[in-house]
Amino acid sequence: MRLLMLGGTEFVGRAVAEAALARGWDVTVFHRGRHEPPAGVRSLHGDRTAPDGLAALAGEPGWDAVVDTWSAAPRPVHRAARLLRDRAGRYVYVSSCSVYAWPPAAGYTEDAPLVEGASAEADRTDYARDKRGGELAVLESFGPHRSVLVRAGLILGPYENVGRLPWWLTRIARGGPVLAPGPRELPVQYIDVRDLAEWILGAVERELSGPYNLISPRGHTTMGALLDACVRVTGAAAELRWTAPEVVLDAGIEPWTQLPVWVPPGSDLHDGLHGADVSRALATGLRCRPVTETVAGTWNWLTDIGGTAPRRPDRPPVGLDPALESKALAINSRDD
Numbered sequence: 569m570r571l572l573m574l575g576g577t578e579f580v581g582r583a584v585a586e587a588a589l590a591r592g593w594d595v596t597v598f599h600r601g602r603h604e605p606p607a608g609v610r611s612l613h614g615d616r617t618a619p620d621g622l623a624a625l626a627g628e629p630g631w632d633a634v635v636d637t638w639s640a641a642p643r644p645v646h647r648a649a650r651l652l653r654d655r656a657g658r659y660v661y662v663s664s665c666s667v668y669a670w671p672p673a674a675g676y677t678e679d680a681p682l683v684e685g686a687s688a689e690a691d692r693t694d695y696a697r698d699k700r701g702g703e704l705a706v707l708e709s710f711g712p713h714r715s716v717l718v719r720a721g722l723i724l725g726p727y728e729n730v731g732r733l734p735w736w737l738t739r740i741a742r743g744g745p746v747l748a749p750g751p752r753e754l755p756v757q758y759i760d761v762r763d764l765a766e767w768i769l770g771a772v773e774r775e776l777s778g779p780y781n782l783i784s785p786r787g788h789t790t791m792g793a794l795l796d797a798c799v800r801v802t803g804a805a806a807e808l809r810w811t812a813p814e815v816v817l818d819a820g821i822e823p824w825t826q827l828p829v830w831v832p833p834g835s836d837l838h839d840g841l842h843g844a845d846v847s848r849a850l851a852t853g854l855r856c857r858p859v860t861e862t863v864a865g866t867w868n869w870l871t872d873i874g875g876t877a878p879r880r881p882d883r884p885p886v887g888l889d890p891a892l893e894s895k896a897l898a899i900n901s902r903d904d
């Protein structure tokens with residue numbers, strides 16, 4: 569198999585490139601050259617935002633599949649898909665569940681209503697429309713039977729450059745009383761980046777097409793199992809102080825960003841971020857490793873790189889200020 573990765577050197581793209589190499593595929597990565605590519609790939613350089621940025625691809629003989637992780641304005645996806653439509657068998661676009669009109673109802677499938685106002689050739693708008701615009705750009709050139717739209721939910725695992733699981737691991741490694749947003753049994757849905765990568769490669773091999781919600785099944789894990797795994801893997805003297813959602817919110821803490829992964833139960837946020845139906849993905853080969861493996865793999869990577877996770881500059885920082893955590897912990901003990 570000949571694979572062209574547009575991107576391929578940071579988080580999701582890197583995991584796809586490494587998984588493809590492990591399958592013995594011939595992998596070319598196309599990027600600007602600011603990040604080191606995985607050993608064993610061939611690199612082509614160019615800037616997708618520049619008018620002639622794809623020139624390095626022009627003389628190439630072709631690929632069985634393209635995987636594209638672009639997440640800004642749709643226009644670069646449009647340009648790449650046009651250039652590659654006769655030179656690649658399949659175009660896999662890493663999209664997002666953000667393309668559904670907000671808030672999607674719990675249990676939403678790939679048929680749920682989509683955001684409106686997206687365009688394949690748009691300049692940057694907002695994340696949801698950018699991702700939907702990217703999908704439209706791929707569909708325009710590759711049609712419905714040669715396009716795979718990977719609507720990922722929360723992605724965790726080694727190389728994570730948003731900083732969500734790295735923040736929890738770092739916080740818990742520091743030890744002491746840790747604000748644990750409840751309830752313990754809160755269902756959590758995410759996809760390990762390595763499972764996402766394997767599904768994508770399988771989709772290429774099986775010649776799949778169409779949109780797929782790509783996350784673990786609902787309730788694959790819980791907030792309690794996730795944080796317990798962080799305590800175990802770090803070996804930290806951390807005490808998880810389970811705190812009622814209303815106490816967390818009353819302390820002025822932002823779900824999802826200040827306490828990564830967590831959103832209050834029974835909210836639109838929980839339905840939208842931890843409530844997708846993934847029957848299609850499961851029926852087409854999705855396998856999800858246990859949360860303990862995701863946490864251990866991320867911790868091993870984080871300690872290997874010296875404990876500081878990379879952070880993409882186009883996403884806001886995540887994590888809770890220690891003073892705000894202390895405030896919420898104080899309210900929690902007062903209520904006990």
Ligand SMILES: NC(=O)c1ccc[n+]([C@@H]2O[C@H](COP(=O)([O-])OP(=O)(O)OC[C@H]3O[C@@H](n4cnc5c(N)ncnc54)[C@H](OP(=O)(O)O)[C@@H]3O)[C@@H](O)[C@H]2O)c1
Pocket residue numbers: 574575576577578579580581582583598599600601602603604614615616617636637638639662663664665699720721722723724730
């Ligand atoms: N994180 C989540 O929870 C989540 C959830 C749902 C969906 N998603 C989606 O998952 C994907 C994550 O992708 P990723 O960033 O991890 O992929 P990646 O392919 O590992 O990294 C981005 C790549 O783009 C290259 N690049 C950046 N700007 C470029 C330019 N102007 N021209 C050419 N290449 C350029 C970078 O290399 P150089 O710097 O060397 O150029 C890098 O290789 C996104 O599509 C995101 O929307 C994420």
